[in-house]
Amino acid sequence: MGIDVGIYGATGYTGLELVRLLDGHPDARIRFVTSESSAGQSLRQSWPQAPDLPLVAAADAPLDQVQCVFLCLPHTLSAPIAAQALAQGVRVIDLSADLRLDDPAVYTEWYHVAHPAPDLLPVPYGLPELGRAALPGARVIASPGCYATAVLLATAPLVRCGLLVPGAPLIVDAKSGVSGAGRTPKQNMLFAEVHGNFSPYNIGRAHRHLAEIEQELDRAGQPYGTLIFSPHLLPTDRGILATVYAQVRAMDAVRAAFEDAYAGEPLVSVLPAGELATLGHVVRTPRAAISLTPASDDLLIVVSVLDNLLKGAASQAVQNFNLMWQMPETTGL
Amino acid sequence: MGIDVGIYGATGYTGLELVRLLDGHPDARIRFVTSESSAGQSLRQSWPQAPDLPLVAAADAPLDQVQCVFLCLPHTLSAPIAAQALAQGVRVIDLSADLRLDDPAVYTEWYHVAHPAPDLLPVPYGLPELGRAALPGARVIASPGCYATAVLLATAPLVRCGLLVPGAPLIVDAKSGVSGAGRTPKQNMLFAEVHGNFSPYNIGRAHRHLAEIEQELDRAGQPYGTLIFSPHLLPTDRGILATVYAQVRAMDAVRAAFEDAYAGEPLVSVLPAGELATLGHVVRTPRAAISLTPASDDLLIVVSVLDNLLKGAASQAVQNFNLMWQMPETTGL
Amino acid sequence: MGIDVGIYGATGYTGLELVRLLDGHPDARIRFVTSESSAGQSLRQSWPQAPDLPLVAAADAPLDQVQCVFLCLPHTLSAPIAAQALAQGVRVIDLSADLRLDDPAVYTEWYHVAHPAPDLLPVPYGLPELGRAALPGARVIASPGCYATAVLLATAPLVRCGLLVPGAPLIVDAKSGVSGAGRTPKQNMLFAEVHGNFSPYNIGRAHRHLAEIEQELDRAGQPYGTLIFSPHLLPTDRGILATVYAQVRAMDAVRAAFEDAYAGEPLVSVLPAGELATLGHVVRTPRAAISLTPASDDLLIVVSVLDNLLKGAASQAVQNFNLMWQMPETTGL
């Protein structure tokens, strides 16, 4: 079996990882890679370890030569390409935020713009460990982002099992490497700004990814308190670590809830008691790891880690691709 | 005015900063610097920017030539030297944990060893912004450490003003540069281990500095919930950032509580609303900065930053020295 | 004595250091700071540790209120401001490349543009340790850059003393922290690009600073072989280390040549035999350090280090300012 694929937005950090993975995937053949700013160049000019693939502008991509496309595009630019591809019978793995929210009004609330393709919604949310039923055979999958994946893996088992103290805030202190901010030059992402620094940003209830996290937690139909989400920028290139503080009703039931949730999962590990999750567990792998630390009778600390470019983006997209095409889920990972 | 001083433990990170500050202090004269492992060498061999001072073993330090000593020694080794100095009429600024806890039983509980000099206790706790009354003229001051300073500056105004919701946990997610772990070689502090990594350690209720933080918060005589303290190791050399999550009773009163607490303080800033504290605000300065972010009606996020080697160690020791000798508090800073 | 000064281009890395130094200089009063992109803001918005100074556009700077200006502007923009200031009787310390080359034709050869103010040339070259005679009382000084200072300090004593083997190449392998590339956002200076990387650029005979280095070496009237200059980008924020490989005629005379050249210099150290210069010797100081290692009978290795933003830019500018106004050379450093 071999699926012909195209990758939109191949020169960003996520795009580069996705090319690397798909280039080595036994059942995928890369037919095109796009870039607006570097069209006409080779992908190797963007990244010396990349395969020597010619970059084309999105408008020139030969959609008729592929069966599936991956979209690593900014939000608002991604959904229109998804619509175009689907209209031509090409399946879509969208790594942008455009298709993650079921309700276009919620999209507008958080992204301050009308949804570019509301007719496509809703779309299956591609976090396989929390719900892979809708993914096999799907024509389009919204692949979630790095913060959402890290936080949902750390909190969904608690919500689903009704373990949270009603009304108590659910606090997530998250730290991310800088590649999450993308490859477009910005002064605050310069090496000389980040080196030796550490900064919170959009803390509290301000970060856009709250919307998709809450949407997915709400599916459990179980109450949870106000979700507080405080991201910080780490002086490293990749990796996310989320430290979650949760007031729980039955500390004794916590470990089983997580172990049941992820039993048999090849890409999510619940670490043994006493071992704390660190970026070193997961960086440059497609895996997530979770540690559980009871801090008091009712205060649980969950640490959740993953590589923001892999389980938080590119490898999760490949995982969704494998499920979509009904291949073994970890093929090529 | 000129005080003759000696510095014990001059070759560690804190000791080096202290030498630098005292070497430039207009009213201090360094008479000796000690090191057990490098006795006989020049301090310049430990640090190329240091002044060319001869290192002596502690046992050979000429206590009779000084009026004040600074102790940058490991706990259990520090208190006996303090006792010896005080017995000879030499005043003491102790940067170790030995003299910070009033009750030797609490010391034993957290440090798992008998207190080496219980007769010295209690000693004034040298966090001037939270209580400088006992410091002028003191014969000995226990200078607090980096985590304690960062956390106390961020929480004491809330406790003192009775602003915390009773029973709600007080959560501190802290991140520190690696110099806080000292200069003794350890595998987990090697560059190749820390670079690209980020790790929690001793999270929950396990870190020793909880003892002094709670002792100082308790002085306010106001209730607060379980203190949760989760330190993490940052891939940078210096700086501490503590993100505090507090449930408060009157969000409207929060800013005034902090602004009143630190009004006129030259070394602690409360940032204007909308500006978040970062390591870049304070690294390589003797200052702390605090930002206040209401995340919901009753959930407050306080971010507190300082340089762990300066306001968290050496410059705070000099601040205490200035107060002890009744000089202007920021002399030499 | 107090000189009223203005700083053009205050929001770049060099400008920020210069503000910091002049703000603490006992004989300078900052009257204005300029920025085109941030005019109307406070300098604190560019840098949280900066003093709270209002930024004005260069065109709005009150030249009539100052006696001296510092220009931290891009080349071609700097010389016209210099001309304007001089025409109003305001002295100039220019940190750009505009006034460093005596011959406008050489400027055009290397910068590929007509010189913006050829009537101002030649201007005294402000590397005090290699020639401070022309600096006291000068109306304008061209303050040299980081690479030129590091290389000239390491090679001028060899050229002046005629110690180089005629015809043998003079090889400089240089490494610089990224702040030398400035604060304007560029993709190749993003943290995620530089972290974990190390890159040569413009190696051989391609870097523009060769022109001023050779101009200054030529003043000695002594032969030297082809100068090869290979800069590399270090994954750190600041500091330059230049490793110079020189074939010498009399190895025995080398150390004396350097020690004589820098005898009594407060800001340039020749390290004792056996000690190698490192960035750690000089980063965040106004000093340069040089080590001398004979590698064979006739092959000498000189290692020269300095902080690119200080001795390679801002503190050297202040040193030149002090000389210009006939104050002690290290005032405020």
Next chain:
Amino acid sequence: MGIDVGIYGATGYTGLELVRLLDGHPDARIRFVTSESSAGQSLRQSWPQAPDLPLVAAADAPLDQVQCVFLCLPHTLSAPIAAQALAQGVRVIDLSADLRLDDPAVYTEWYHVAHPAPDLLPVPYGLPELGRAALPGARVIASPGCYATAVLLATAPLVRCGLLVPGAPLIVDAKSGVSGAGRTPKQNMLFAEVHGNFSPYNIGRAHRHLAEIEQELDRAGQPYGTLIFSPHLLPTDRGILATVYAQVRAMDAVRAAFEDAYAGEPLVSVLPAGELATLGHVVRTPRAAISLTPASDDLLIVVSVLDNLLKGAASQAVQNFNLMWQMPETTGL
């Protein structure tokens, strides 16, 4: 085909990479991994991404269960194990320096100790791109180290083709990530020492690896001048970049010499004119890359890069393993 292998010294940086590679090698089965300090633990305790293999002391390793061993041991400890393995009919890939030098007297000269197993010498030197003839079927291979590989790949084509100007020094300015210094705790390898620093060490003619570099260059029977080798410590974890300055007799012949030398080599690339080699080309890959820059009529700059733990250690050992057992050379890489 499946070869049973054992790995001595599995908990160092090279050992860990080797385990990772051999664990994924289709024709190798890891039968044991050794560690003196961590015997009895799982390898996962040394490295969270490692497979869960039990560590045994070297003395307890079941040599009778394997056909081949890899030795990642300190010099002097490695050769005795090699002798023991060979005596039992087990083949050996030695990654230490013990078996690289043909002449035990040269070993003693550079390592200041008697050779621990001189009867084993000489042994084929496992740098396949410069000589793979002796490797297929070899019972023991000395796998060269990181600096030697980087420097030999950059200089051997020049020496072999007689392109160097006789008598002119051959200058190598090398820069290495810190993992090359190993995982044993040392103060100068602590994060807080290396971060923000950059340091030369053992420059000139002092580094031990000169011995094996010169031995291999001498095999060409062509003259070359004094080899100068100046290593520097980079503030990054992995990667070596060597900048070579060579005076050449026929610049026109240089590119062909390199392209001929490495034609068809899957793991060594000669970059096109105008592209400079950087660590980013090779880090975390088994490949080396070389760029050629003519700096003047006769001065050539060669930049050679590789990952010190892979092509400079573990992947080169696997390459040698593949050749030894007559498998395709890049199997498992």
